[in-house]
Amino acid sequence: LWALRRPEKTQINSKNSDKIRDINKYASRNEVASALSRLISEDGAGDWPPRCAHHDLPSCFQPYQDIYLELIPNMSTAHPTLDDEANGNRMAEFRGSMSKLLAQRVNIPEVEAALKRFEAGDRSAFTREAYNAVYCCIAVCRHAYRWATIPVVKQAQNEMVLDFPRELDAPWPYLQRHFGLTAESGNNTANVLLNFDESGDRIYKININMSDLIKQAEDVFFRMFLDVEVSGFPIYHEMVLTIVAFEQGRKEASLKHLESITGQLRELLAIFYNNMKDTRISRTVWLSYVQGFQGWGVGRMVNGEFDKFDGLSGNHVLFFQAVDAFLGLGRYLPDENMDRYIPVNQRNLCQAIKKHSIRDKLNDSEDSALKQEFLKIVNHMKVFRAAHRTRARPYLEHPAPERLIMTAGKSVLETPQTKGFEDAYKPLDDMLAQRLEVTV
Numbered sequence: 001l002w003a004l005r006r007p008e009k010t011q012i013n014s015k016n017s018d019k020i021r022d023i024n025k026y027a028s029r030n031e032v033a034s035a036l037s038r039l040i041s042e043d044g045a046g047d048w049p050p051r052c053a054h055h056d057l058p059s060c061f062q063p064y065q066d067i068y069l070e071l072i073p074n075m076s077t078a079h080p081t082l083d084d085e086a087n088g089n090r091m092a093e094f095r096g097s098m099s100k101l102l103a104q105r106v107n108i109p110e111v112e113a114a115l116k117r118f119e120a121g122d123r124s125a126f127t128r129e130a131y132n133a134v135y136c137c138i139a140v141c142r143h144a145y146r147w148a149t150i151p152v153v154k155q156a157q158n159e160m161v162l163d164f165p166r167e168l169d170a171p172w173p174y175l176q177r178h179f180g181l182t183a184e185s186g187n188n189t190a191n192v193l194l195n196f197d198e199s200g201d202r203i204y205k206i207n208i209n210m211s212d213l214i215k216q217a218e219d220v221f222f223r224m225f226l227d228v229e230v231s232g233f234p235i236y237h238e239m240v241l242t243i244v245a246f247e248q249g250r251k252e253a254s255l256k257h258l259e260s261i262t263g264q265l266r267e268l269l270a271i272f273y274n275n276m277k278d279t280r281i282s283r284t285v286w287l288s289y290v291q292g293f294q295g296w297g298v299g300r301m302v303n304g305e306f307d308k309f310d311g312l313s314g315n316h317v318l319f320f321q322a323v324d325a326f327l328g329l330g331r332y333l334p335d336e337n338m339d340r341y342i343p344v345n346q347r348n349l350c351q352a353i354k355k356h357s358i359r360d361k362l363n364d365s366e367d368s369a370l371k372q373e374f375l376k377i378v379n380h381m382k383v384f385r386a387a388h389r390t391r392a393r394p395y396l397e398h399p400a401p402e403r404l405i406m407t408a409g410k411s412v413l414e415t416p417q418t419k420g421f422e423d424a425y426k427p428l429d430d431m432l433a434q435r436l437e438v439t440v
C-alpha cells in the first residue's frame, strides 16, 4: 500500500527552486550544469543538500531505524575503562543485542526485493528521498555495529576483519552500487549529509545520555558539514554561471559571478571559523565521543592481501573538492579513494568543473580582473587550509588512553614502533601542509 502513497516527487519546492531551474536550463548546453543537474535530481532527490525522508521509510526498512534508536542510548559510556575484558564485554553485549533484534525483525528477502526493484528503475517501491534515508540508516547501523561502544576502545581498533550480521550486509552492495561507491564503510554523504530531515534535525545521534558538553560538541560538529553544503549550493550555481558566461565570451558577466563566489565563500568559511573552536566543540570530548563512530579500519583478505577501508574525513566534502576543481587545482584524493568514498555523481560534477575551469584560459592583459578575483578565492582557501591545520591538531592531540591514535579518515596511525603522537601524526600533518602549498 505504501507504494501507492508515494509517487516520486518531480516538483521542485525549495528555496533553491529558481537556481535549480536555471541549472536545468543550461544542462543541455553545458557539462557542468548537466552534472550538477544530475546530482540534484538523482542523489539530491530534487534539491541540494540532498533531501531525505527519514520519517517515511518503506516498511521493510523501518526495523533498522527502530533498532538503531532503541540501542544507541546504550552505546556511549560516561566512564570509559581501560579494562580490556570489561570493554570486550560491552562490545559483545551491544553487538549481541543488535544481531538479535535484526534477526527477529528484518525480513531480508523483502529488503532485497525492494532494493532490486529500485535498481531496476521501479520508483513505485520507494522515492529517492526515502532511498536516501535508507542509505543513511543502514550506514549508521553498520558503524554502530563496527564500534559497539563509545568511546572507541583498543579491542575494536585491533580487529582487522569483522563479520556483520546478514541484515547489515545484504542491502549494502545495492546501496553502494546505486551511489557508485565501493567501500564497506560509510562516507560523509551517507553518515553525515543525509543524516538530517527536512526540518534540519539530525536523526541518528551518537551520544544520547551523555553530558550537554558532549551532545553540543556532536551537534555542532556534524551541523557544520550540512551548513557547508547549504552555503555551497548557491556557489555551485554561480560556478555554472561564471563558466557559461565566459564560454559565451561575456567576460564582464563572468566577472560579476566570480565576485559573487568570493563574497559567498567568505560567508561559507565563517561556518568553519565560528564553530571549530573549543567553546563550540570541546576539545576535551571530541576525540573520545564525536570522532570515533565515523572511523572504520577493518577490511578483508583479497588474494592473500589485506584490504582495509577507512572511515570519514573532511576530505570527502563535496564543496572543497568543487572549489579546488574550479581553481584548476589537482585532486587531493587518489583515484582509489575517490571510487571508494565519493558518490559517482559528486565525482562527475568535480570532473566537469575541472574540465571547464576557465582559469588557465585567462589572458594576462585582457583578463586581469578575472585573474585577480581568482586569486582572492585562492587566498580564502589558503587561510582556510592554514586554519584547519592549526585547529585540527589540538583535537587529535587530546589524551584518549582507552584507544590507539586514530583519525576517522585514515584509521589507526599507531604501530608498536610509533613514538608518541608527533610521530604518528606527522604524515597527516605533512599532507595538510602539502595541500596548503599547492593551493596557488
Ligand code: HEM
Pocket (backbone or CB within 6 Å): 224, 225, 228, 272, 276, 286, 313, 314, 315, 316, 317, 320, 332, 385, 388, 391, 392, 393, 395, 396, 407, 409, 410, 428, 429, 431, 432, 435, 436
Ligand atoms: C576536529 C575536527 C577536525 C580534525 C581533527 C580534522 C583533521 C583532518 C586531517 C588529519 C586531515 C588530513 C588527513 C585526511 O585527509 O583525512 C583532514 C583533511 C581535511 N579536512 Fe579536516 N579535520 C577536522 C574538521 C574538518 C572540518 C569541519 C572540515 C570542513 C568543514 C574539514 C575539511 C577537511 C578537508 C577539506 C580536508 C582535505 C585536505 C584539504 O582539502 O586541505 N575538516 N582533516
